[in-house]
Amino acid sequence: MMLKLVLAAGLAMSASLALGDPRPASPSPPIPAALAVDYPGVIDLKVDVSDTTRKVFKVTETLPVSPGPLVLSLPKWIPGEHSPSAQIVLMSGFTVTADDGRRLAWRRDPVEMTAFHVDVPNGVQSLTLRLEQPTAQPGGPVRIAVTPNLVLLKWTAVALYPAGYEVGRIRIRPTLTVPAGWSLATALDGAETTGATTRFAATSFETLMDSPVYAGRHKASFDLDPGSPRPVRLNVFADAPKDLKATPAQVAIHRRLVQQADRLFGGARNFDHYDFLLSLNPAVGYLGAEHQRSSENGYSSAGYFTAWDTAFTGRDILAHEYVHAWNGKHRRPADLWTPDYTTPMRNSLLWVYEGLTEYYGDTLATRSGLYSPEQMRQRLALIAANAQATPGRSWRSLRDTTNAYIMNSAGGTGSTSWLRALDYYEEGQLLWLDVDTLIRERTNGARSLDDFARAFFGVDDGDMNISTYDFEDVVAALNTVAPYDWAGFLDTRLDAHDRAPLDGLTRSGWRLVFETRPSAYVTAYEKDAEASLLTFSLGAEIGWDGQVKEALWDGPLHRAGVIAGTRIVKVAGKPYSPEALKAAITAAAKPGAPPILLSVKADDRVRLVRVPYHLGLKYPGLKRLTQTPDRLGQILSPR
Template sequence: MANSFKAPALLVALLVTASTLPAHAQVQPATNTKPMAVPIVRQVPDPEDKPFPGTIRLDIDATDVTRGAYRVTETIPVPPGATRLTLLYPQWLPGNHGPRGPLSELADVRFTAGGKVLTWTRDPVEVYAFHVDVPAGTSAIEARMVHTSPLRDSEGRVTMTREMLNLQWEKMSLYPAGHYVRQIRVQPTVAVPDGWTVFTALDGKKQTGNRVSWDVTDYETLVDSPIFAGLHAQRFFLGNSVWLDAIADKPELLAIKPENLATYRALVDEGLALYGAKHFDHYDLLLALTDRMGGIGLEHHRSSENQYEPRTWIDWAANDWDRNVIPHEFSHSWDGKFRRPAKLWTPDYRQPMQDNLLWVYEGQDQFWGYVLAARSGVQTKDTVLGMLANNAGLFTQYPGREWRSVEDTTHDPVFAARKPKPFSSLARNEEYYTEGALVWLEADQIIRQGTAGKKGLDDFAKAFFGIRDGDWGVVPYEFEDVVSTLNGVFPYDWASFLKTRIQTPGQPAPLGGIERGGYKLVWKAEPNPFDKARAADSKALSLYHSIGVTIDKDGKVTSCRWDSAAFKAGVVSGVQIVAVNGLTYDQDTLKQAITAAKTDAAGGAKPLDLTIRRDDRVTTVSIDYHDGLRWPWLERAAPGTAPTGLDILLSPKRTTR
């Protein structure tokens, strides 16, 4: 029987058409197109140690305190025969340990020559570079731009208020590519509001009205010599060519008592006694007493930028916690500026810095900041012990130490850019500062015990940082130099010691220096002097060592320790605590509830229930924690009054004036 099926007419037509198409036009199997990489073309010349011809004139108008705008005019010589000039905005900034140049704050950039507008392009690979086309025969070009200082903290660090400013030259200038920055000459001038006083370490100050200029200097020294200026200002001589230059929100905030000012004079004496040499011809401790301009602590060779809370001088005892920044930054003139890790010194601000040895640069400097503060009286010994306890206690409950070494945290400034992290206890932060300091404390106590108290890390400081008295250049070092100098002070397996504690994760909590120094870490239900004073100032509550959270003055959780009791209950950053065991939240209610939830002698305990709000949802969670309130303290390990190794370390060493 014949097949009676008939194909639809349209299908028949399509089949006939397809069969008559040329072979190359027929549908082919699908394939994915695979492109090849376009080669990256480098257009920015590498720096050479050769002079840039001529002198740059840099003129900054810093009078617009209402809008926080710095208006810049920069006149830049053009090398003979050049048809293009490549100008760089500083990216890798000394003391920042990462690419921090705030290029986004540089606006309205224009270039002219002989009154004519010049064409420029931004380098597509290195966006901090500007390529400027230069007409034949041009001897100089003029760059005009505006550096827009943030007006709110959410925009970045505020550097200008109606009462003061902090001018950092690298934030508002360009420099020619192809040269070491020490080979670029600059003539700086700044206009400030009428009646303001200007402080800086630059030499040759000349002032006419509100315009201030200085001697021609090199760009490296310029960048290393920032300005603090303000309406309310006072300068104090501390001896040994060191000055304390203070500006404040209000004039009454500058009223430091003579006995308190004397601690800064003692700080200078202690620093010089420690290092045994001076690596500056003069030095300015620049200090802002403010909560309007952004906080800062930044080292320079002949100056440092420092910020205190506004009432730190006039409420001296209450603000003892706030004064460590000056001892820390002053010490950096030796440790970090004069002696610097070889890969942290760079010929310009384009070459990346390598941070591996920041546990010496910053870690040992953190150690000396604590020691010099206690020796001088800028901070009390109890506060310094509280800071050490705070650091030590942190590292007993810090899961990030299991997978990440101290040395690996030295790379944090590069890729994390100091932004907040969801769980910093797991991710780790820049603990090369604080854990580094505790490692150096252990090194000090090993030397003291091994030499029967005849030597300590002071001897390393003199041998390593105190060389070449009067030299304020840079002497670089490598890991082997550190180990060699330590062995010269006291023979020991320092290479293994440092590699284990610094380069190896999963180490025990760094308590060796505390315990060798005759102290022990203990836990109390009240905060130590440092924690107590800091909390009183911020109005925040740290329960990090108990339920595992910190809480701001409004009851919002600002951080949560990974794997803590609060973490396990689902309390995380951003959560608002509404109630505690059915009662409206306040700090005292929460602390009382934590105490009440502590396991009693019979093994019983009251519940700890928190009502929390996260976004639009309100829930009640139970916190399974029964160890009470806990804050870290350092206490003498044995009774008695004879000074321990740690006591001796923190005691004054200078000869009284």
């Protein structure tokens, strides 16, 4: 009897251990670390993007291999994207075939979803990979890549690489087929075209991933540096030939952009040629992405040239991406360099990588004439006003926003002023205005941030390799220009929770003011966004259809219970219109006026809202401080 009890107890204990004790899952097969060795042989890549009706990309990739375990990876951590890529969601039709015709099984890594394990049998010397995948649709996580008149090809979406090698040590030869009669533009070398198919020279996998292609039905190219041994070209794609007609004055402005960049960086160029790729397609929209020898740019209006005087917001995009050739591509924050596209990146210095680039993108845009000085002052006023109206600073520092894109690359939170997002761009720009004006003040105008830019970024002329930097390098370089406690200065502002960094604006000889009429820049912004910018009065940006795009946290509308996604259907009992709402805001500013009465729809119900706001319309502008030197004017003046 005792033996039975002991056995029963033992079985019960065993069952308890078997069912109750948590144990980690078996480790996934290893993904080889990237080594600084050459991959044997050359990969052959063929991509067909000619099916613009079904919007399908067809890919055939053949790579030399050796028997044994192999890991193939789709690029995930891509330089310039600041977050894991979403392209994996579209990867489909994936097959692996050996050179003897056998179909081989692949297994997705259970942890690293962009990696695929393949066992290469003995005797097999090459594999052929095939993809047949749709491209992005409106509203999805990936940007539109195909329209009836345009294809934007990112090689990172269609090419896999063998893990275990630095991507700069893998050789690949690309071939691209586009719709018949179309033209293309890219920084890739050695193009040989037969019919609709172009074969490029073999290059490194790293260079290929950094060399996107635009192809389209209608294209115009402009030489921005005539006679230069390192040419710079502007390649523009549009839906209609009329949208490609640039005036000589407009071409001259873009040429001055190249000249002003040369003067800023002392003539050093870390590229052998450079291609601006620019789409004028509303479906593709506004975009910018930097590369060593090119940049992807998109303007949300077809009127980049034809509506030059009115459709000017965002015209700094070319200048911004061009500056990245120096800051971001050649010189790069150390934690943003990785040997492959699987190793995670870190964004701790995006306030330099993007913030300083935003500063000089706007500065060069003005020095060249893409913006007039007045347009730039109006833009800067909006940037400063947005920074001032950021309640999220009370809990989240500017430094921490550098993590924002890793956390949420899709956006769409609707509470940006509280959550904060990519503030390292424009608030970073204000930080660098602070630095620039302080250098000018402390040196009595003898030195400026331009001296830092030339010494720190205008280096290694002709060298297209990557040179990394860290926080200490930035501080040391600033100290060579103007000795100061730059580490303390930067840390204080990066970690601040009290107020927006507007000291540089004041030191530049201007201050932020609010007026009852919108500036030309705000008017153009509203037209482009199809929304009323009422952030600084009612506390919201409201679409012309009445939908609240963004409600300022703890602003008048937000306090009344109106949040992003709510639709305003009536104003004081009458159907909503932008004009009616603005008139109601103006009327409520009169002495003794009642609150603004709105009918709003949210959560499938309509309710009345009374907004006790009585300060009228407010739009940002800049006013000159006559007792302070006009350092802003000096900064924006052409060199």
